Amino acid sequence: MSYSSSISSIYPRKWTTGLGVKVFLIFVFFGLTSCGGGESNVSAGNKTGTLYWGNGTEPQSLDPQIATGVPEHHIISAVMEGLVLKDRKTLEPRPGVAESWTISEDGRVYTFKLRDNARWSNGDPHTAHDYAWSWWRALQPALGNLYAYMLFPIENAQQYYEGDVSDFDEVGVKALDDRTLQVTLSFATPYFLQLLDHYSLFPVHQATIEKFGDADQRGTRWTYEGNLVGNGPFKLVDWKINRRIVVQSNPHYWDAKNVSLKEIIFIPIENIVTEERMFRAGQLHVTSSLPADKISVYREAKNPELRIAPYLGTYYYRLNVRKPQLQDPRVRRALAMTVDRQRLVDNITKGGQIPAYAMTPPGTMGYYPESNLKFDPEGAKRLLAEAGYPNGEGFPPTEILYNTNEGHRKVAVALQDMWKKHLNIDVRLLNQEWKVYLDTESAGQYEISRAGWIGDYVDPNNFLDLFLCDGGNNRTGWCNEEYDRLILDVAPSMTSHEERLKVFQKAETMLLDDMPIIPIYTYTTVQLVSSSVKNFDPNIMNAASYKDIYLQADE
């Protein structure tokens, strides 16, 4: 592809010279002289302890009580830490800022003992009072904290947030002394320790926040480089918009001596095709994703750098039960029974996804939902006929709504095809741009709509409480008071884990019998991870424990 040589044969001599000079000048201008032979980020980083991390999009905020996305989560979990950490493989609670804790017999009162060497990244002492203040801030409505509900298990937190309780002293958070924090819950919440590792419950540095604005003011500059004070294993040193965010190990961190990485460079890359190329060129240790059509290439090559791991999320379709043709549960079940999930994940999505026959992913806190849903075209035909549409005759025009995305389109086309083949009903596809789709779905102006839910914490409650009658994420119009009672009243009152799971199973069965949703598959994370990245184990939350990771090039 050398431009000048292919042209030289047809240009007269004098012009070739001119062209050559010009091309030469242009290349000099770009500094071509030094290209080639440079060391890649990955091999240089392996020597210096610098991890290059593909991080999706530019973070919208690094304020743990404002941020919501996955890219934000990665950076925040490097520069901040909660009372409790999660085991990097099993996600079991491990001591974080709290070196130990006790739980009262009724499971409602947690008493945390903080480490006496806990420090902020500027050297300030880090005490139990920081938590009381941070959680007060997290519950200020003006802050617009989307994850305020993560604090609601705490006694009176919801009431305080909604204005029914005006005195924060009534909320169940007390700093008994500098090193002791007592938290009282409204009822025993088995997943409370997990919540402490969610960034909405991370502590924030009061003096820094107040230096840059009011405590409940959004969008102040306290989270920028040079300003941000955190308590995590790393500290923020550089933030170049759309280019990179650099964190370096924090000498004041309580466990600093066990942190191996010197530096992490988070690079925002929206284009996953570019990201894959960067990985191949050795510019990244870890990618956030992998284009679906590349998965089989990496698989066939048995590339050890391809990582596919189950992810705590369910891909499903909502059925709008307010629409006449979808009011009958038999119709909804017939639709669900004719989705050949195995074929779908093998041939369409190809990312090792697991066919889902229930809403809650299997293995969530030891919960494996039982389901009588299976691929059964014959049974589905009968159900549809019973509901008044023998062989699909007279089935009203129905649309699948999805947000514009090639992957969603392929799934929708596959389901359209399966329903035509097995039930002889015609559904059309309607794609809408993301925000339009959200509007249409929330307004209930759809028949069938694509959806996905990624767990905030590992507990069936997080998946099943979506379908409460007035749940903001329900959007199907389905409402069952007995179901609400099970989730809201019965499950929290259970004292043993097994009893509680049985209640969830009962609720899940009700949901599946009525089928306001069609579970399709359990998500997987598909990403590329350089073989030099050690101690980075896959887990169902796809949460990286940066303090454990170290880099070592293979020989």
Place this chain on the structure above:
Amino acid sequence: MYRFAFGRLLQAIPVLLVVITVTFFLVHSAPGGPFSADKAVPPEVIKALEEQYNLNQPVWQQYVSYLGDVLQGDFGPSFKYSGRTVNELIAAGLPVTAELALYAMLVALGVGITAGVGAAMRPNTLQDYLPMTGAMIGICMPSFLLGPLLVLIFGIHLDWLPVSGWGDIPGDKILPSITLGTGYAAYIARLSRGGMLEVLSQDYIRTARAKGLSERLIIVKHALRGGLIPVVAFLGPAFAGLLAGSFVVETIFQIPGMGRFYVQAAFNRDYTLILGMTIFLSTLIILFNLLSDMLAIWLNPKLRHEIQGAK
């Protein structure tokens, strides 16, 4: 000349006002708000956010206060990037995008003019057909195809150049500049070929040939100035187009320019960011068109006379 420029600048004011107004009401009437999300947003949060960004006021009131801010050069805070102002985001992306556009322009001019002039010198020969076929391909080849293709060849297979970045690794500016410049190079090649062909058939060129001047001297001294006028007229819109259209190249090569923000802003319904970028780019387009018109007048005596005659 100054009167001409001043007149054009005056005309720009109503144009910009129309741009602002249309964009403002368009983005505000687009379905979906800046704060809607996959996860249901509690009403308390929506209320707090709308209050903070004055979205609870009637739209016309928001419009008036926005116009007031813009007049003072303040595009307001970004809705999505909490704590960043639109001015700050533009300031972060502009130098990068401008640099990219400049290099792409150099590629376009260098390759385009060389190919176009070369073709015009031997019309209807291989020396004409080959670069012009190349130009046609260049015009038709979208950058989202050319970019990955170049990366595949020079970045992955030959491993000569970095596959992405901007100013991070030596040589990482080459592929994006070529990718962005190629389409324009092709267009410029066709423009300069056309311009040169016209000029080369003029009497004064025949005179120069009759004098026995070398072909090279004829081209460089006599023909280029006239022959490149169409190219000059194209420069303004081209540069503006490069600035506004660098999005695809910025995404492919992971370049922290303005373009990526522009498109993200539209997806996010980040009203202030969409508006700020639109106003900023419109202003640039108007200015560059004016500059290239002025350059064309300066180069072309015919136009100069027309303007003076119009006085």
